[in-house]
Amino acid sequence: VQFNKLRLSGFKSFVEATELDIGKGLTGIIGPNGCGKSNLVEALRWVMGENSPKRMRSSGMDDVIFSGTEQRPQRNTAEVSLHLDNTDRTAPAEMNDADELHVSRKIEREVGSVYKVNGKSVRMRDVQILFADSSIGAHSPAMVSQGRVADMINAKPTQRRMVLEEAA
Amino acid sequence: VQFNKLRLSGFKSFVEATELDIGKGLTGIIGPNGCGKSNLVEALRWVMGENSPKRMRSSGMDDVIFSGTEQRPQRNTAEVSLHLDNTDRTAPAEMNDADELHVSRKIEREVGSVYKVNGKSVRMRDVQILFADSSIGAHSPAMVSQGRVADMINAKPTQRRMVLEEAA
Amino acid sequence: ARERLLSAFDTVNAHFQKLFSRLFNGGSAYLKLIEADDPLESGLEIYAQPPGKKPAVLSLLSGGEQTLTSIALIFAMFLTNPAPICVLDEVDAPLDESNVDRFCTLLEDLAKDGKTRFMVITHHRMTMARMDRLYGVTMSEKGVSQLVSVDLAQHALQLDQQAA
Amino acid sequence: ARERLLSAFDTVNAHFQKLFSRLFNGGSAYLKLIEADDPLESGLEIYAQPPGKKPAVLSLLSGGEQTLTSIALIFAMFLTNPAPICVLDEVDAPLDESNVDRFCTLLEDLAKDGKTRFMVITHHRMTMARMDRLYGVTMSEKGVSQLVSVDLAQHALQLDQQAA
Numbered sequence A, B: 001v002q003f004n005k006l007r008l009s010g011f012k013s014f015v016e017a018t019e020l021d022i023g024k025g026l027t028g029i030i031g032p033n034g035c036g037k038s039n040l041v042e043a044l045r046w047v048m049g050e051n052s053p054k055r056m057r058s059s060g061m062d063d064v065i066f067s068g069t070e071q072r073p074q075r076n077t078a079e080v081s082l083h084l085d086n087t088d089r090t091a092p093a094e095m096n097d098a099d100e101l102h103v104s105r106k107i108e109r110e111v112g113s114v115y116k117v118n119g120k121s122v123r124m125r126d127v128q129i130l131f132a133d134s135s136i137g138a139h140s141p142a143m144v145s146q147g148r149v150a151d152m153i154n155a156k157p158t159q160r161r162m163v164l165e166e167a168a
Numbered sequence C, D: 001a002r003e004r005l006l007s008a009f010d011t012v013n014a015h016f017q018k019l020f021s022r023l024f025n026g027g028s029a030y031l032k033l034i035e036a037d038d039p040l041e042s043g044l045e046i047y048a049q050p051p052g053k054k055p056a057v058l059s060l061l062s063g064g065e066q067t068l069t070s071i072a073l074i075f076a077m078f079l080t081n082p083a084p085i086c087v088l089d090e091v092d093a094p095l096d097e098s099n100v101d102r103f104c105t106l107l108e109d110l111a112k113d114g115k116t117r118f119m120v121i122t123h124h125r126m127t128m129a130r131m132d133r134l135y136g137v138t139m140s141e142k143g144v145s146q147l148v149s150v151d152l153a154q155h156a157l158q159l160d161q162q163a164a
């Protein structure tokens, strides 16, 4: 599969519907401290099935929903979707009959998350497997969150070995 | 007391005798990765009585002695000295009769460290007290080692309180 | 000891609140002792509200915001017990240009009473440009460090030429 | 599981050694399983020797050297199981100019088979200049993020003007 677009709405500071084109090669993301760059990274991990709030700098999963500012009220839902190209037909069998895969996750305050692939409800596990089969996912070594390099440097040797095991 | 000069010889990568003038105001230290900037900071903490090798990125205190390169053999001693201005006479009584204080620490491989103030041997404790009385020292909040800010951010609340206690 | 911690806490907290607002050009923050009735058993929590944002514990802020908030706390402890020297090893690494600018302005302010000398290790060009003098550390011979004086004006010129 | 770990270890170690020498323009490094006979109980230690220096465990290296070595390990794991996307959030923060340069050259090399798309969050001007396209994230309304396309040439020009 190939990653084409990331869409967010109501996710953390991205209250307005936002679309990020993931082009070929190297895409740079720049901006001042606190403007939302790492939130984009978290949105990507979240839609791929990140289910630990701690790993999203949150105490509860509802914390990823736009919590409001002095000018705007909080939202009650957040949605992130990923548009994948599947022309190489490398997706799992049940999802492998389409050129394009549209994976989405929507959370409703105090209700929970719903995952969909091409409009059809699926379990979180199905989404995690879809990405795991393509050697990617929320915890993949290819997803290097802010501070992760420093954590690796400070990690005990046994913790580092576990990272290697997960990558294997 | 006021800090005037730092001298190093045989300390980590500073094998050659080196003198750093600590001028008034803001002194910047720049250079490529791995060239020795943090070694300078460690030399300053070391002469003020840093006695934990772990806090010097070392397994044993002898590790601060120049360990040699392909071109040069290792050294067997390392020395760091600090030149302080004591015209305000704020040093502890036994050292308070001189305008200038010359504090030095010399380590000999497998023998240990010797501290001197103005040429006279003193105990490590005396040197630590000299600096503590001036609200400075190897573990002072004013000595911000590389990575210490990240450690503070990741610290548990109880660990942070201990930092505050030490600063008090 | 309990008295000493509480009194230090109040002084540090007062400095911290002012320094935060200076470094963030607005907003507010405060320290709180939590998790225990006995201060000597408690935890120190940091609450921060950058301008226009909701208050949050330190762990919910962005990387640069966490760094700037911690710098405010470090200097708050420093002002509580001013030292004759202050050494900062690459504390400005995660900061953007406008935060580095305010960080440097604060340094200039802390340095102007002449009682504290600052040593600032940095890779940031803006920070280098705001120093009173620069020393370069080089390893022209592999594994051997050498200290050289760097002319500020000359250095800024070289950097501009490299960028062009 | 033991077999899988040992086989992954060998592949990652082989990639790691090559990537280290590329990022450091020389020197050598290797991984070692330590502390236990059973690989599933062992620790992973990293030994690195930047050009002209003595071999040392990771914890004895400088901040920038530790970062560059870890980047080599991350990409070694990536090459062992190549992913369709790779996201790097400010990994270049502690690196000096020549290391950022080699880091970018490695990225260009990893990207050229077209199988992996890279998202690189950075504050480094050199990294920005080496990207194929740039997106800026802004908060012109406080607390609300907006994504904008940034013209590379235009951006580089603005930065030069700021620096002057």
Ligand SMILES: Nc1ncnc2c1ncn2[C@@H]1O[C@H](COP(=O)(O)OP(=O)(O)OP(=O)(O)O)[C@@H](O)[C@H]1O
Binding pocket: A011, A012, A013, A031, A032, A033, A034, A035, A036, A037, A038, A039, A040, A063, A064, A065, A066, A067, A068, A146, C050, C053, C054, C060, C061, C062, C063, C064, C065, D137, D143
């Ligand atoms: N649920 C939420 N609702 C609204 N805003 C949020 C929410 N969660 C986080 N934020 C805001 O997002 C900001 C953090 O953004 P982010 O971590 O992406 O910054 P960044 O661009 O990566 O900055 P840096 O360069 O410092 O790493 C915080 O200031 C926080 O106020």
Ligand SMILES: Nc1ncnc2c1ncn2[C@@H]1O[C@H](COP(=O)(O)OP(=O)(O)OP(=O)(O)O)[C@@H](O)[C@H]1O
Binding pocket: B011, B012, B013, B031, B032, B033, B034, B035, B036, B037, B038, B039, B040, B063, B064, B065, B066, B067, B068, B146, C137, C143, D050, D053, D054, D060, D061, D062, D063, D064, D065
């Ligand atoms: N005992 C020793 N003898 C010789 N060289 C040593 C010794 N101890 C450390 N070194 C060398 O000093 C170097 C580290 O220097 P230092 O940490 O000061 O770099 P730095 O300038 O702070 O770099 P960075 O910008 O990456 O933080 C290491 O590469 C190491 O090889």
Ligand SMILES: [Mg+2]
Binding pocket: A037, A038, A039, A146, C062, C063, C064, D089
């Ligand atoms: Mg960030």
Ligand SMILES: [Mg+2]
Binding pocket: B037, B038, B039, B146, C089, D062, D063, D064
């Ligand atoms: Mg350093």
